[in-house]
Amino acid sequence: MKIKKEFIFLFVAIAALSVYLIQRETDRSHYQLPQFTGMAVSDITRIEITKSDLSIVLEKTDDTWRISPQGYPADKPKVESMLKNVQDLTLTAMVSESKNYIRYGLIDEEKINIKIFKGDALIMEFEVGKQAGTSRHTFIRPAGDHRVYHARGNLKSIYDHTTESLRDRSVLAFDKNEISKIEIAEGNKKISLTLKKEIDAENQSPEITKKVWVSGSGKKPDEKQISILLGALSKLRCVKFINDRKKKDFVNNPIYEIRLTGNEEYVLSIFTKTGEETGVYPAVSSGSDYPFELSEGQTNNIIVKPEQIFRELSTSK
Numbered sequence: 470m471k472i473k474k475e476f477i478f479l480f481v482a483i484a485a486l487s488v489y490l491i492q493r494e495t496d497r498s499h500y501q502l503p504q505f506t507g508m509a510v511s512d513i514t515r516i517e518i519t520k521s522d523l524s525i526v527l528e529k530t531d532d533t534w535r536i537s538p539q540g541y542p543a544d545k546p547k548v549e550s551m552l553k554n555v556q557d558l559t560l561t562a563m564v565s566e567s568k569n570y571i572r573y574g575l576i577d578e579e580k581i582n583i584k585i586f587k588g589d590a591l592i593m594e595f596e597v598g599k600q601a602g603t604s605r606h607t608f609i610r611p612a613g614d615h616r617v618y619h620a621r622g623n624l625k626s627i628y629d630h631t632t633e634s635l636r637d638r639s640v641l642a643f644d645k646n647e648i649s650k651i652e653i654a655e656g657n658k659k660i661s662l663t664l665k666k667e668i669d670a671e672n673q674s675p676e677i678t679k680k681v682w683v684s685g686s687g688k689k690p691d692e693k694q695i696s697i698l699l700g701a702l703s704k705l706r707c708v709k710f711i712n713d714r715k716k717k718d719f720v721n722n723p724i725y726e727i728r729l730t731g732n733e734e735y736v737l738s739i740f741t742k743t744g745e746e747t748g749v750y751p752a753v754s755s756g757s758d759y760p761f762e763l764s765e766g767q768t769n770n771i772i773v774k775p776e777q778i779f780r781e782l783s784t785s786k
Contacts, residue, residue, distance in 0.1 A: 516584070518581060518583060519584075545637065547634075575598040581625075595611045640705050651730075654727075663682070666679070725768075
């Protein structure tokens with residue numbers, strides 16, 4: 470009888486434990502994940518990014534994103550990546566309820582706090598931590614929630630920026646096909662080239678023409694060099710901006726200046742290299758309100774000597 474009672478007790482204990490485990494598993498798999506309300510990107514007017522040692526504010530004015538309070542134009546692809554993330558932000562799993570945030574990179578020294586605004590209204594806030602071990606998720610914590618979740622994607626790479634890394638480094642941009650005149654000045658040497666139509670010699674027909682570059686004296690330049698030059702200038706991005714000087718400080722004695730005429734006039738002025746070790750050249754352009762630096766590699770494609778321009782050596786037009 471005693472053995473029978475022990476078996477009954479053991480059966481009841483096993484049944485109770487089974488019910489507990491099933492219920493625990495059910496609760497775990499059916500918890501409700503917070504849902505970020507989808508929003509139109511066009512509604513977002515401000516993004517605030519705060520880290521332990523840095524605060525960045527991005528504001529949209531007339532469809533242009535700028536970094537406040539400096540007013541620097543922001544890098545468009547990077548801002549668009551943030552906006553897309555806000556629009557598509559998805560939590561895939563709850564990771565922890567323990568409030569032990571150090572292992573997830575969500576302590577004050579490591580986390581990135583993101584606030585999204587529509588006008589003056591705060592419409593979304595969350596904290597970004599480390600990238601998860603899956604490499605396809607990031608640990609985040611929504612505002613007002615102590616729990617840690619997996620969010621789809623590498624959010625760290627989207628939001629972990631400085632003011633300088635978020636600046637738009639484009640300093641000259643145009644369509645190469647719109648350029649019809651090139652003027653180059655290097656010291657006292659000057660070159661002027663104009664794009665003109667001429668009869669295609671290969672076809673020997675007055676109806677068939679092609680565009681060619683010619684100098685004022687009728688000399689034809691090396692078309693390959695012109696193509697390299699326009700290619701280097703048409704989407705020119707600087708290495709970094711010069712923050713301790715203004716554009717007006719760079720006026721006199723450029724070592725190289727180029728003017729391009731198209732739908733408008735595009736100007737780039739390059740000045741003496743600042744140091745042999747750094748190998749950067751200060752410069753200003755019509756496409757930027759701020760002075761900037763170009764690398765030595767960039768300037769090698771831009772500073773074209775007169776003897777490189779023409780098939781025959783020449784130092785003047």
